[in-house]
Amino acid sequence: MNDQVDETDLAILRLLQTDGRATHAAIGKAVGLTGPSVYARIKRMERDGIIRGYTALIDPAALDQGLVAIVRVSLKASADEQEPFESIIGADPQVLECHDVDGEDSYILKVRTASPQTLRRLLADLRGVPGVTRTVSSIALETVKDVTATAVLGPVAEARDSGRTAEPAEDR
Amino acid sequence: MNDQVDETDLAILRLLQTDGRATHAAIGKAVGLTGPSVYARIKRMERDGIIRGYTALIDPAALDQGLVAIVRVSLKASADEQEPFESIIGADPQVLECHDVDGEDSYILKVRTASPQTLRRLLADLRGVPGVTRTVSSIALETVKDVTATAVLGPVAEARDSGRTAEPAEDR
DNA sequence: TTTGAAATCCGTAATAG
DNA sequence: CTATTACGGATTTCAAA
Numbered sequence: 140m141n142d143q144v145d146e147t148d149l150a151i152l153r154l155l156q157t158d159g160r161a162t163h164a165a166i167g168k169a170v171g172l173t174g175p176s177v178y179a180r181i182k183r184m185e186r187d188g189i190i191r192g193y194t195a196l197i198d199p200a201a202l203d204q205g206l207v208a209i210v211r212v213s214l215k216a217s218a219d220e221q222e223p224f225e226s227i228i229g230a231d232p233q234v235l236e237c238h239d240v241d242g243e244d245s246y247i248l249k250v251r252t253a254s255p256q257t258l259r260r261l262l263a264d265l266r267g268v269p270g271v272t273r274t275v276s277s278i279a280l281e282t283v284k285d286v287t288a289t290a291v292l293g294p295v296a297e298a299r300d301s302g303r304t305a306e307p308a309e310d311r
Numbered sequence: 312m313n314d315q316v317d318e319t320d321l322a323i324l325r326l327l328q329t330d331g332r333a334t335h336a337a338i339g340k341a342v343g344l345t346g347p348s349v350y351a352r353i354k355r356m357e358r359d360g361i362i363r364g365y366t367a368l369i370d371p372a373a374l375d376q377g378l379v380a381i382v383r384v385s386l387k388a389s390a391d392e393q394e395p396f397e398s399i400i401g402a403d404p405q406v407l408e409c410h411d412v413d414g415e416d417s418y419i420l421k422v423r424t425a426s427p428q429t430l431r432r433l434l435a436d437l438r439g440v441p442g443v444t445r446t447v448s449s450i451a452l453e454t455v456k457d458v459t460a461t462a463v464l465g466p467v468a469e470a471r472d473s474g475r476t477a478e479p480a481e482d483r
Numbered sequence: 484t485t486t487g488a489a490a491t492c493c494g495t496a497a498t499a500g
Numbered sequence: 501c502t503a504t505t506a507c508g509g510a511t512t513t514c515a516a517a
Contacts, residue, residue, distance in 0.1 A: 155366070281411040345505085
């Protein structure tokens with residue numbers, strides 16, 4: 140499943156997550172390679188889908204999207220209700236995340252809006268989607284942390300535990 | 312509060328969110344400016360904190376961080392319990408988001424781990440933090456959507472039309 | 484993986500609108 | 501005040517070994 144990602148690759152990924160516009164030469168100096176070597180590794184990882192792309196991190200407040208809310212959505216338990224919901228979610232740029240979760244809820248969303256009023260409108264839209272029976276919103280008073288960078292913990296090769304598939308973590 | 316961000320800036324931000332490594336020349340061609348003009352605008356937005364940085368988007372599975380969970384945390388209602396919690400959250404690279412929310416919960420986290428076992432370990436750490444009285448986890452069976460790009464809906468700091476523009480501003 | 488090289492790009496400066 | 505042109509230096513990208 141895991142493509143070959145050695146430690147040099149991990150170091151490159153770490154640097155690219157810190158600065159997505161770092162030059163190949165600078166990356167090379169940090170990892171002990173030359174510019175073209177770094178270039179080749181990056182191109183390979185882009186081809187393999189390990190690097191999905193690059194993006195600028197924008198201050199949401201500057202785009203008048205300063206309000207964050209987590210929305211838990213309950214959907215009627217019939218298979219054909221998911222399709223319209225997910226396509227609407229995908230089309231709304233104010234919905235940044237949508238996770239199909241186990242447990243009590245059907246989906247958990249992270250949304251960004253300009254104000255409580257625009258959030259209200261968004262929630263009204265969500266509740267209008269066929270199958271949606273309930274939404275519970277939690278407005279973020281403050282976002283303590285919000286990073287996009289996936290943790291780069293170490294070489295992927297080692298298989299410490301590959302137990303079975305996800306079972307609900309029963310915590311309370 | 313809003314810095315001056317005109318429609319050209321918005322177009323640049325949109326392009327940079329789509330491709331954080333786009334060249335100034337390419338951006339310029341798209342928005343009708345030359346490379347140096349784009350460069351000046353970008354530098355200004357970086358200085359103003361509108362552009363916070365650049366990052367590569369990495370496939371979490373390639374870094375063995377394929378499991379996503381949303382964790383709701385309840386904290387004892389005393390002011391001095393927040394500090395240790397937030398500092399621990401900030402130090403853990405597996406905690407990607409932490410929102411201080413209103414409502415029933417104290418915090419809502421988004422975490423990434425390798426497996427249910429590592430999630431279990433993370434939750435055990437969280438429950439060990441002084442003041443934490445309860446955690447409720449929802450494991451993502453599938454992440455339907457997960458974007459970092461803030462929606463760029465339209466001009467923020469009011470724009471009086473200077474002629475016809477391609478993209479009308481919509482209030483949402 | 485490295486070196487080399489060509490095309491492109493960046494970033495500054497000076498100028499013009 | 502912002503955009504454009506001009507230009508030296510850096511970077512990307514592709515060869516070849």
